[in-house]
Structures are given as C-alpha cells and as structure tokens.
Amino acid sequence: MKKTVSILLASLAAATLFTACGKKPEAPAAAAPAAAQAIVIGLDDNFPPMGFRDDKGELVGFDIDLAREAGKRIGVEVQFKPIDWSAKEAELSGKRVDVLWNGLTITEERKANILFTTPYLENHQIIVVTDKSPITSKAQLAGKVVGVQDGSSAVDAIQKDGDTAKAIKEIKKFGDNVTALMDLSAGRLDALVVDEVVGRYYTGKKPGEYRVLEDNFGTEDYGVGTRKDDTELMAKLQKAMDEMKADGTAATISTQWFGKDIVKK
Secondary structure: OHHHHHHHHHHHHHHHHHHHHHOOOOOOOOOOOOOOOEEEEEEOOEEOOOEEEOOOOOEEOHHHHHHHHHHHHHOOEEEEEEOOHHHHHHHHHOOOOOEEOOOOEOOHHHHOOEEEOOOOEEEEEEEEEEOOOOOOOHHHHEOOEEEEEOOOHHHHHHHHOHHHHHHEOEEEEEOOHHHHHHHHHHOOOOEEEEEHHHHHHHHHHOOOOEEEEEEEEEEEEEOOEEEOOOHHHHHHHHHHHHHHHHOOHHHHHHHHHHOOOOEOO
C-alpha cells in the first residue's frame, strides 16, 4: 500500500513539474499610452474673422486655423478656451490658459507680462460710424459717445491720442464688438473704434449701413503670447510660425479668410 501511494505521489509530482516547465510565461502588461501633450489657447470667441463660432456653434477663424496648423507642426494637441478678453492676462498668469492667440496686439505695457512672437499681422484701430452719420473725421468725435471693446487695444489707442481722448464725451466699453455695433445702429453710440480686421468684416456684411472713416487711431501688430517663463513653448511656436510664413501655408490661410495674403513677413 505504501509503495502504491509513493508511486502515485511521484507521478503527481512529475506531472506538476512537467506542467510548470511547459507553461509559457505571462506576457508583461502593455504600458498605458502616454497622454498626448496639449496647450490651451485662450480667445474671445466672438471676434470674427480671427476666432468666432459659425452657424453650427463650432470655433472657426483665421487665428483658429493658424493655431491648429502650428499645433500639428510642434506635435501638440490644441485646445481652445473662450475667456473674458478683458481678463486675458490674469487667465494666462493664473495658468488657466497657456497661450493667447486671437488678434492680440503687441504693446509695451503687455510686454511686461507676456512673451510675444514676432508680429504676424498688421492692424489699424479704425473708426466706424453709421452711413448717415455727419461725422467724417477723428476731430468730429469731440463731444460724442464712442464705443470700444473692454480690454481691447482700442482703449489704449484712443488714450494715446490725448487731445481726441479729452474731447470725447464718453468712452463706452462693451464685452464684444457685436453688441457695440448694435448700439451704434440704434443711435446709442456715435462711433465705434475697433480692430480693422474685425470692423471691415462686419461692415462688409452690411453694405450701406456703416462707414469707415479715413482717419484712424494708428497702426499696431498682432502677435501670439505666452507666459514670460514659457520660453521653450515660445521657441516652438515661433519656429512653426516662421515655417508657415516661409512655405506659404500662412498665406493660403490668409487668402481663405481675407481674399488675399495680408500676413506680415
């Protein structure tokens, strides 16, 4: 009996050993794919043709297309975040957005807190009035109510023209230019000072309703902005922008939105 049991135990041990030796080792678990890098771009989503929502509610625009192309070139996902444009520097410094890219004017004051690319577009602060308005020059804004978008460079442009600024009765600030134009049409404003690319986009859609004066509040440049210490990201964005200008991609995007190449080389 003992002999039989011993033989049985030996057989079981051999079988166990054979099974263990023949068993394939388990494949190591596949590593989880690394999360794609992303940058968050802050913008005013009511600023056509630079960045705005189309009839389907989707973000479109000249700056939107430029930013998406730049993202592809530097290998990052681009996410767009609509923000209160008057609080853009706080959004950037608070790291709620990584980049400001939406018709952002380069000014000496902003350079204190924002790192800019080289200019990619030249802009003017134009004066828009209704077609029936008697105003034909900047000097005739004296005693008038003039609208601007809050937080836009239009505010600074007017203030730099000291005599005109003092003569204006009131500078009325709006959250966006669409509302300001509605007030202009309704007679609650005498004029609107606005970025040329935006002003001409709107006025072109309603021929015979508005008029753009020959006078303006000066020339300025648009740039892309990051935090001052984000030098690595800035270098990548600048390289992508330079390449887009050199190979004609920026010109193609410009032509799609403006009918011609207006990109500053």
